[in-house]
Amino acid sequence: MxxxxxxxxxxxxxxxNLARKAVGTIGAVSGVVGGVVACAQDGGESDNLAAAVIGGMAAGLAVGIAGARLGEFVDQNLLxxxxxxxxxxxxxxxxx
Ligand SMILES: [Zn+2]
Incomplete structure (x- = not known):
């Protein structure tokens, strides 16, 4: 339309799409960092670094997608x- x-x-x-971009980016970055930290604490060994990075990226992606949806809502309804x-x-x- x-x-x-x-x-x-x-x-x-x-x-x-200002909020969508901002929230999605912030969510993805914080999700990756948080995921890496959480996975690193779980493993505690350098062997698990790759797994921690992959886990962090997956978590960041999930948070980023959720953040993009939230941002889309904000864009459509508030801004x-x-x-x-x-x-x-x-x-x-x-x-x-
Ligand atoms: Zn005009």
């Missing part, structure tokens, strides 16, 4: 997620 700028009625509208490329006006789904 195309979005129309409420100010100038242009259909040249870009989706911003002005659309920007008119013609006049620069910011607006959200709720304003249409």
């Amino acid at each position: 195309p979005h129309i700028c409420p100010r100038c009625h242009s259909n040249l509208v870009a989706k911003r 002005d997620n659309y920007q008119c490329l013609r006049c620069g006006y910011l607006f959200s789904d709720g304003c249409i």
Whole structure:
């Protein structure tokens, strides 16, 4: 469904996804770090470093996906997620 700028009625509208990007990135990074730390504490041996890294990456991916969904919700419901490329006006789904 195309979005129309409420100010100038242009259909040249870009989706911003600011929260989705921010939360997804933060979630992925913190998830990887937390996963590596948790796995390293479990193993306690250098042999398990690779497993810790893989486990951390898997955990980070899961957190990142959850974070992206959360961010998507924030974008769609709380932020002005659309920007008119013609006049620069910011607006959200709720304003249409
Ligand atoms: Zn506009």
